[in-house]
Amino acid sequence: MVRFALPMYLLKALLPAQTRLRLRSYSWWARGWFYQGKEVFCPLCEGHFQKFLPFGVERRPQALCPKCHTLERHRLLWLYLQEQVQVETQQLSVLHMAPEPVLQEKLKRLPNLQYRSADLSSPLAMDKVDIQRLPYADASFDLILCSHVLAHVPDEKLALQELSRVLKPKGRLLLQARIFLDLPQTLEEADVATPQQRLKAHGQADRFRKYGLDFSERVSAQGFAVSPVDYAQTRTSQEQQHLGLGQQEIIFVATPSAHVPA
Ligand SMILES: [Zn+2]
Known part of the structure; x- marks a missing residue:
């Protein structure tokens, strides 16, 4: 999956919060599309995916929804x-x-x-x-x-x-x-x-x-x-x-x- 990123401090300085949220939701939507599958289901975004992603300082498997980030x-x-x-x-x-x-x-x-x-x-x-x-x-x-x-x-x-x-x-x-x-x-x-x-x-x-x-x-x-x-x-x-x-x-x-x- 292709990723690009601007430094977060630059994004925060340049863009209002609602715009940042919209851009972030586009990137999450793309990630959700990338991970679409049948193995797991997120009741919040109602998406079906291959898996939930690891998350946390002490990495928890099957934690993060690829699409809605919950x-x-x-x-x-x-x-x-x-x-x-x-x-x-x-x-x-x-x-x-x-x-x-x-x-x-x-x-x-x-x-x-x-x-x-x-x-x-x-x-x-x-x-x-x-x-x-x-x-x-x-x-x-x-x-x-x-x-x-x-x-x-x-x-x-x-x-x-x-x-x-x-x-x-x-x-x-x-x-x-x-x-x-x-x-x-x-x-x-x-x-x-x-x-x-x-x-x-x-x-x-x-x-x-x-x-x-x-x-x-x-x-x-x-x-x-x-x-x-x-x-x-x-x-x-x-x-x-x-x-x-x-x-x-x-x-x-x-x-x-x-x-x-x-
Ligand atoms: Zn979700």
Whole structure:
């Protein structure tokens, strides 16, 4: 496959974000065409391909959709939204934090949703917000999506309290996060304070903590009832492979605890 590339800093300086996204989608479309096949199926772009591509610092095989660039967790979340939330037919007000571009485009197009996306810095989001101080009224949303965000927020408690405030009493907050399975307790050291220290301790300069097996408890402590859902298990192992759902991707379904039946 023929590839060419301009330095990213040059592209960023010369082109607005929407144009860069359009150009990137053309290149992904070409890659999707190159890898078209029958072996795997991406439920987000509804494409059939020879395989999903390896992705990640610790390379995961069968991870990245060649065409729409989504990962295991995105495909799993979309299946959950389709099947358990009936997101394509229910009348819902939705807040999508740090929106993944492909998922955002799908959700924006659904006429039954009142959809807002929000991010601190992404030009692709509809609202520029700090998750620790959300600009929305109390009880605004039926559904909030917050995937791989909380580890990058300085004050996790404040963020969860804000998400709880803007969620309707019977609403649902769907959380995804990288859980370090070797950590019984979340690693969050007071003396890891600079980007350099965070990079060394947590592997990313903007990762404020490494979540351990106590993630649900930390969310519960801020007023939620939390159900960890291993949604890939609703499929056979062959179906999991076919859909590229990955290993141990958990969706944490959080509801305001005051409204959960005892
Ligand atoms: Zn795809």
